[in-house]
Amino acid sequence: MSRLARTLALAPIVALSLAGCVPNTTATGSGSAAALTVAMTDTTCQVSAHEAESGTTSFTISNTGTDVNEFEILADDKLRIVGEKENVTPGQTVTMVQQLQPGTYYTACKFRLVGDPIDLTEFTVTGEEVAASSDQEALDAAAVLYLSYVKSQVDELVPAVTTFVNAYIDGDTAKAKSLFSAARVSYERVEPTAEQFGDLDPKIDYRKPGADAEGLDWTGFHRIEADLWFDEAGKNYPDGSIKKLSSAERKTVGTQLITDVTDLSSKVNATDFTLSISDITNGAVGLLDEVAAPDGKLSGEEDEFSHTDLSDFYANVEGADVAYGTVRDIALSKGTEGKELVDELDTQFAAMKKLLSTYGSYADGFDSYDTVSQDKRNALAAQLNALSEPLSKLAHTVLELPTAN
Amino acid sequence: MDATHEPEEPDPHEPGRARLSRRGLLGLLGAGVGGVAVGAGGTLAAGAIVNGAASPGTDSRTYPFYGFHQAGITTAAQDRLHFAAFDMTSTATRDDLIELLQDWSFAANRLMQGLEVAESGAGGPLLLPPEDTGEAVGLPASSMTLTFGFGPTLFRDATGTDRFGIAARQPADLTALPGFKGDLIDATISGGDLCIQACADDPQVAVHAIRNLTRIAFGRAQIRWSQLGFGRTSSTSTSQATPRNLFGFKDGTANIKSEDQAAVDAYVWAGAKAQGTWMAGGSYLVVRKIRMTLETWDRANLAEQQNVTGRDKAEGAPLSGGTEFTDPDFSATDAATGLPKIPQDSHVFLAHSRQNNSVQILRRGYNYVDGNNEIGQLDAGLFFLSYQSTPANFVAIQRRLAESDAMNEYIRHISSAVFAMPPAPASASEFVGSGLFA
Numbered sequence: 001m002s003r004l005a006r007t008l009a010l011a012p013i014v015a016l017s018l019a020g021c022v023p024n025t026t027a028t029g030s031g032s033a034a035a036l037t038v039a040m041t042d043t044t045c046q047v048s049a050h051e052a053e054s055g056t057t058s059f060t061i062s063n064t065g066t067d068v069n070e071f072e073i074l075a076d077d078k079l080r081i082v083g084e085k086e087n088v089t090p091g092q093t094v095t096m097v098q099q100l101q102p103g104t105y106y107t108a109c110k111f112r113l114v115g116d117p118i119d120l121t122e123f124t125v126t127g128e129e130v131a132a133s134s135d136q137e138a139l140d141a142a143a144v145l146y147l148s149y150v151k152s153q154v155d156e157l158v159p160a161v162t163t164f165v166n167a168y169i170d171g172d173t174a175k176a177k178s179l180f181s182a183a184r185v186s187y188e189r190v191e192p193t194a195e196q197f198g199d200l201d202p203k204i205d206y207r208k209p210g211a212d213a214e215g216l217d218w219t220g221f222h223r224i225e226a227d228l229w230f231d232e233a234g235k236n237y238p239d240g241s242i243k244k245l246s247s248a249e250r251k252t253v254g255t256q257l258i259t260d261v262t263d264l265s266s267k268v269n270a271t272d273f274t275l276s277i278s279d280i281t282n283g284a285v286g287l288l289d290e291v292a293a294p295d296g297k298l299s300g301e302e303d304e305f306s307h308t309d310l311s312d313f314y315a316n317v318e319g320a321d322v323a324y325g326t327v328r329d330i331a332l333s334k335g336t337e338g339k340e341l342v343d344e345l346d347t348q349f350a351a352m353k354k355l356l357s358t359y360g361s362y363a364d365g366f367d368s369y370d371t372v373s374q375d376k377r378n379a380l381a382a383q384l385n386a387l388s389e390p391l392s393k394l395a396h397t398v399l400e401l402p403t404a405n
Numbered sequence: 406m407d408a409t410h411e412p413e414e415p416d417p418h419e420p421g422r423a424r425l426s427r428r429g430l431l432g433l434l435g436a437g438v439g440g441v442a443v444g445a446g447g448t449l450a451a452g453a454i455v456n457g458a459a460s461p462g463t464d465s466r467t468y469p470f471y472g473f474h475q476a477g478i479t480t481a482a483q484d485r486l487h488f489a490a491f492d493m494t495s496t497a498t499r500d501d502l503i504e505l506l507q508d509w510s511f512a513a514n515r516l517m518q519g520l521e522v523a524e525s526g527a528g529g530p531l532l533l534p535p536e537d538t539g540e541a542v543g544l545p546a547s548s549m550t551l552t553f554g555f556g557p558t559l560f561r562d563a564t565g566t567d568r569f570g571i572a573a574r575q576p577a578d579l580t581a582l583p584g585f586k587g588d589l590i591d592a593t594i595s596g597g598d599l600c601i602q603a604c605a606d607d608p609q610v611a612v613h614a615i616r617n618l619t620r621i622a623f624g625r626a627q628i629r630w631s632q633l634g635f636g637r638t639s640s641t642s643t644s645q646a647t648p649r650n651l652f653g654f655k656d657g658t659a660n661i662k663s664e665d666q667a668a669v670d671a672y673v674w675a676g677a678k679a680q681g682t683w684m685a686g687g688s689y690l691v692v693r694k695i696r697m698t699l700e701t702w703d704r705a706n707l708a709e710q711q712n713v714t715g716r717d718k719a720e721g722a723p724l725s726g727g728t729e730f731t732d733p734d735f736s737a738t739d740a741a742t743g744l745p746k747i748p749q750d751s752h753v754f755l756a757h758s759r760q761n762n763s764v765q766i767l768r769r770g771y772n773y774v775d776g777n778n779e780i781g782q783l784d785a786g787l788f789f790l791s792y793q794s795t796p797a798n799f800v801a802i803q804r805r806l807a808e809s810d811a812m813n814e815y816i817r818h819i820s821s822a823v824f825a826m827p828p829a830p831a832s833a834s835e836f837v838g839s840g841l842f843a
Contacts, residue, residue: 348624351496374593378627382494386624396533 034058038107040088041065045109045119052100054127059096063088070110072117073098078106079189080322081148086113100125101329114155135403138330139277146326147275150190154265157186161261165254168224171247177228181303181311184221185362187261188315189322191290192283193275197267203260207295207302208237219256222305227253229305236304277327281395284323287316288388298381300369310366313380314356320391321349327398335404338397341390348387355383464606467546470514472829473686475837477550477604478767478792479663479673481642485608486634486771486788487615488692490597490822491626493559499569501625502559503842508621509553509601510836513614519546522617538620541613549605551614553837554690554824557581559598574841576684578675578795579825582691585807585818594630594694594820602690602790604769608635630820632694634771634788641769647721647729650787651697651772652815654714655721658729659757661767672765675825676794683840686828688792691766691799694773694820697786702815713811715753723747733757750811761802767792786816796823 034057037048042065063069067090073083082105085096102125108117164183168176187194187205195201202210204220211218226233226242227250233242245253267273275283295301297309297316324345331338331345360366372380468476493502512522521527527539560575562568581596601618603611612633619628638650639657643664650656661668675684702710711717715724715733723733725746733753737746747754758765769792774785793799807813827838 379495382623382627383496385627386494389620389623392534396530400530400532 038071040069040109042111047107051124054100054102054125055130056099061085061088062093063090065090067112070113072108074106075325076104080325081145084148101129102127142326143275143277146280149322150193151268153186153190154268157261158265162258165258169251169254173228180306181308185315188312189319192286194264200264219253223253225305232305280323280326284320285391287320291316292384307368307370309369310359317352331397333403334397334401341393341397344390352383352387464547465545466548467518468550470517471832475552475826475829477552477602478688479669480550481645482637482639482769483548483604484606484637485611487603487611489601489615489631490629491599492629493598493626497625502569505622505625506838507836509618510830512621513551516614517549517551538617541610544607544610547605547607547610549610552602554600554826556597556824571841576825582821582823585803587807587813589817589819590821591819596822597629600824632788634773636772638770638772638787639768651785652702654718657768658721661765668765672794673767673792688826689796690824690826691791691796692822693789693818695787695789696817696819698815699783699785712748715747715751750809752810752812755805755810756802764798766799
């Protein structure tokens, strides 16, 4: 695949006003600095144009709504945050200066900074690639944007888990089952971040053997999964060690999960929480390791009762792809070796997603993993290896190789 | 014949390096331009752990990777084996296959010299996974040979598809083996598009080679099945003592020996049909994993064990008399009973070349023990490897054995594969099997 066939991300020169820095407006782009406006209300998000020349674009954002709002520019995967302006208060007008490379993006607002994006709209940038900023600026900006992405994911996690848990507590087994894999998607995209908080991942996502081995109460997603797919639980643990939960116990376990993911969200959103470039590149590798682990998705152990492993698998790959996308431009600036690595990773991420897509999608659901033959699992494993090997070189390329344009 | 070589420092400017792929050896290529390996005149990269060139007094013997015949066929059989069969991935192209064979050849040449898989070795930058996995650092070459082969499915897959544009060049001799009476073949440990036979006198060295070659293949080929063997069951040179298989009998007494040039030429190297083709100087490998029911065998009395084998257990002499290397006399009869001294359903009687139109095969098998099964039996036997000028020679002998060998009571063939083993690349400007793509 041609490097240019894939959407290019920003050259992250923008010192976001998140951190209160003065935007670096001295960067030169290929086109004249365009000035666009963004009109945000509680329910709408109108950008004055849907395309721009590459280079520096300024967005003048006015909030005429009733509460705090946020403007975002997302990459073509609609996940990775390329630029954002948070905490635009009612009546306020602020300016966000953004350097954009040619490619496809999406603009949207986030009312009260959470929930589904409002007026998610394609935004096209044309023209020539613009020069990258200095190494350190690029690294700093990438880390800030990745943190924004992680925050957006944990922010989505809380309502998704709440809806799922409520159905479960209400005893609506069919509905809860249908929501189980969707409730996990955001978590699976950013799991290495959750794992930084030692006690949270065990509570949220431990499988029974892990909890037993460490003498913990078994709680979280998989405790509820075992209860929802209780026949499978009996098959996998014929010693009867998994008991059907009573209504009161359902409420306890369910409420605990909401509490734990809310706790995760608070910790990630804390002002002193930061992520380094190493966290990002190691996190990408870690997400794929989660898939390949003996008790991971490839073996079908992760979701051993619901067999929804392929949904988790896809989310892990998406998470790794976003992390990679965050530093992709930096890798591209590292001479021949960097360009070859980017070529290879672009190809392998696309091939991995394409192969997984033959099994379904979030919208239509993925095939139950117990119906996937060993041959097909081997093909998934082969593609995962093909992706994981070059990904293991990303940290070195981004952090250790000299910039050589 | 393979000669003993001193390890050589590879010349980074050899023309063969010009087409190394970006994968696998990415780190090696580094800042190189046009495929020339790391700069600074080919000195080792900073931070590399350097494998000592074979230290004196240890198993420092090396065999050359380049030549006419591949090493690892008539080479004196080493003590240990790691064999692996690979399938090309579903997305792999002809270019991927060629690049893989180039990368494997580059790595094999280094590994057989006792070097790490690439110059950057098992060290390097702190944020980069080392190119070499490291477990053979400090170990000598240990007589390792790496021998590569192509299965029938590389030319035409199960649906008959010519994935790599080579179907027209599939040798007529290279077809999947037929079924034999009594076969209990497990497809998941059979066949394969490609194979690598790693033999060495140190198992860690052989395992290191397969592990690193597997890693290089990621994205292009994946391991399909593999097997460790811990004791050679054949001698392939008159300088070697005949080893014993897990039945406790000497095995391979009448094997082709590399010193017997006439037999090697007639029965090991691909025959007249291969002349002028990419298989000239190659051979055909048959792989059969033969499970031995050792518990049953160990309860058979000595006379039964010897009659099944056709040799005496202590000396290895044929039951017709003499010593180990005495020619069996199939006409000798027992004076008292009038029955043949070498029973006509014995393994030696049925397999001997004189009973098979003089046809011989070069056996190069290994004992294996894969732990035990769930009912407490050793999961063990013979990992049979044989090289022959055509697989048809093996098939003819195996048909006889499958039909009447008394040993069948104690064995089951549980896997099966056949591979065309191309000639060795002549120099670094070629790669193993390059003639197939010429």
